[in-house]
Amino acid sequence: MERTAIQHNPEVEWNICWGCGPSNEHGLRIESYWEGEECVCTWQPQPHHNAGRPNVLNGGIIAALIDCHSMCAAWDAFAQRDGAFPDMGTVSLKVEYLAPTPIGAPLQLRARIVELTEKKAVVNCSLLSSGKETARGEVIGVRIPAPD
Amino acid sequence: MERTAIQHNPEVEWNICWGCGPSNEHGLRIESYWEGEECVCTWQPQPHHNAGRPNVLNGGIIAALIDCHSMCAAWDAFAQRDGAFPDMGTVSLKVEYLAPTPIGAPLQLRARIVELTEKKAVVNCSLLSSGKETARGEVIGVRIPAPD
Numbered sequence: 001m002e003r004t005a006i007q008h009n010p011e012v013e014w015n016i017c018w019g020c021g022p023s024n025e026h027g028l029r030i031e032s033y034w035e036g037e038e039c040v041c042t043w044q045p046q047p048h049h050n051a052g053r054p055n056v057l058n059g060g061i062i063a064a065l066i067d068c069h070s071m072c073a074a075w076d077a078f079a080q081r082d083g084a085f086p087d088m089g090t091v092s093l094k095v096e097y098l099a100p101t102p103i104g105a106p107l108q109l110r111a112r113i114v115e116l117t118e119k120k121a122v123v124n125c126s127l128l129s130s131g132k133e134t135a136r137g138e139v140i141g142v143r144i145p146a147p148d
Numbered sequence: 149m150e151r152t153a154i155q156h157n158p159e160v161e162w163n164i165c166w167g168c169g170p171s172n173e174h175g176l177r178i179e180s181y182w183e184g185e186e187c188v189c190t191w192q193p194q195p196h197h198n199a200g201r202p203n204v205l206n207g208g209i210i211a212a213l214i215d216c217h218s219m220c221a222a223w224d225a226f227a228q229r230d231g232a233f234p235d236m237g238t239v240s241l242k243v244e245y246l247a248p249t250p251i252g253a254p255l256q257l258r259a260r261i262v263e264l265t266e267k268k269a270v271v272n273c274s275l276l277s278s279g280k281e282t283a284r285g286e287v288i289g290v291r292i293p294a295p296d
Contacts (some may be wrong), residue, residue, distance in 0.1 A: 058167055100264065
């Protein structure tokens with residue numbers, strides 16, 4: 001059976017988010033899948049996503065990947081538990097940069113929900129290049145009221 | 149006297165960083181200036197930089213702005229103290245999202261160096277929209293060896 005990325009669930013395909021929205025043609029367009037308890041994304045940087053040093057991925061792009069992938073995992077976990085995708089926002093993002101992340105090869109994000117309460121999700125996420133962890137982050141997201 | 153942005157110092161105008169490099173035509177191209185002890189940047193988001201909710205700036209873009217603006221402040225502080233721009237890398241980034249950041253109006257970043265040792269800089273940075281703080285971050289950057 002072919003799997004569907006969280007972002008391509010018909011209920012959320014309208015998403016225009018620069019990091020994770022299929023409907024944002026200028027964005028990073030990550031695609032996140034569950035593998036058991038882990039939410040996984042493989043993503044190929046573009047050459048212009050580099051840091052100040054050539055062939056190294058920009059740290060802001062890394063932060064964006066960790067934020068959006070983790071929040072999509074939380075979003076889907078809420079939807080699985082409660083039956084609908086809630087409105088959500090990130091309240092806290094922490095990233096540790098462990099080593100330069102090469103820009104030329106596909107990267108992997110691996111996220112795990114470590115806490116899911118009524119309104120809050122805490123997600124840990126690692127970024128790997130060729131199997132080596134180059135950054136790790138913690139994202140805290142909360143349910144927010146729907147817009148007026 | 150016309151001021152020059154840190155990023156347009158001829159010694160670093162080669163910079164190809166997606167967040168802060170004048171030589172990256174696909175990047176955010178922030179421009180950072182000192183105002184006394186504060187390093188300040190005014191920046192206008194593009195419509196495609198939005199979050200999942202319309203007219204709100206993406207949190208990854210916010211993280212990228214805080215990272216690059218803070219690191220440019222630290223980079224310049226090292227250069228002023230030591231006489232040359234060192235190689236640097238971010239080791240830690242923390243962002244608190246306090247309120248949605250509107251995408252339509254120019255934003256202001258205000259950073260302050262809180263620690264500058266031989267090899268390490270700690271920078272606090274606020275993001276403001278129309279004078280209201282919508283996010284704040286702490287960036288730790290370190291000097292790294294020059295590439296081979």
